[in-house]
Amino acid sequence: MEKNISNKTMTQSVIKKYNFAFKKSLGQNFLVDPNILDKIADSADINDSTGVIEIGPGIGALTQKLAERAGKVVAIEIDQRLIPILNETLAEYQNIKVINADVLKTSIDSIIKNELSGFSSIKVVANLPYYVTSPILIKILTEKTKVDSITVMIQKEVAERITAKPGGKDYGSLTVLVNYYAEANIIFSVPSTVFIPKPNVDSAVIQLKVRKNPPIKIVDEEFFFKVVRVAFQHRRKTLFNNLIHGLIEKGKKQQLEQLFSEINIDPKRRAETFNLDEFAILTNYLEKLLND
Structure with missing residues (x-):
C-alpha cells in the first residue's frame, strides 16, 4: 500500500478499483491533500498515550495519519461499502479498529470503555x-x-457560528451550547478544491477543548438550554417577546417585565447580545418565576 492514502492518484485508484460511488446523502467528500491531513493530525496534539476516535474515515486517509501518531484509533464508519476498502488501505496498521456503525446511535463511552480504556487521554x-x-x-x-x-x-x-462572539449575526443557540461545554477555536481554513468530489463550500478545522466544569453556574441544565433555544427562535424578535410566545404564560407577562427590571436587563435586547453569564442569570431567575 502506498504510504499516503490521501494522495490524489491513490484515492482515485481505490475509488476505481472498488467502483465506489459517492453518496450525497452521507455527505461524502474525500480529502486529497496530505499536507492538510498532517496539519489536522498535528493540531490535535496526539501521541502514543492518546486514544483517538475518528468519525467518518472514508478510505482511511486521516485514519492513517492518526495511527502514525496515536496509541490507538477507533474509526466509526456508517457506510458498509467502505469497510472492505478500509480493511485493505489500513491493513498494515495494528493500532486501528474500524467499527461499522452510525455514531449518532452509538455509545461513545462504551467505545472508550471497550477499546480505549488504557489511554491517559481520549x-x-x-x-x-x-x-x-x-x-x-x-x-x-x-x-x-x-x-x-x-x-x-x-x-x-x-465553524464561524460556533466561535462567534455576542452581538454578531453568527452568534446563536449552537454557539451558546458548544461554549458551555468547551472552549472553541478555529485552527485553519481549508479550500473546497482539495476534496473529491469538490463540495460547494469551504471548510475549517475547529478545536473544542472540553471543559472539566461549565464556566457558569445554573440550577437546571436542561431548562437552561430550553431557554436558549426559545431565545433564538425568532432572531428578529426581542428575547423578551420570544420568551412570552415560547416559554412564559401570557398571564405572567407583568411578572416577566418585573423580573427583567430586577436583574437590570433591557427587554428590548435580542438574544444575540446575551453572553453566557447573562443567559445563566436569566435562566436561574426564570426557573423561580415559573415555579411560583
Missing part, C-alpha cells in the same frame, strides 16, 4: 460530514463523554 479527530456536524458535536458534548478535545474539519460557516 480525543476525537475527524473530517465530519457537513449534514450531521451539529448533531454529532451536540451528542459528544451533552452526553459528557470522557473526551478531552474534539478536532474536526467542518463547514466553515458552522
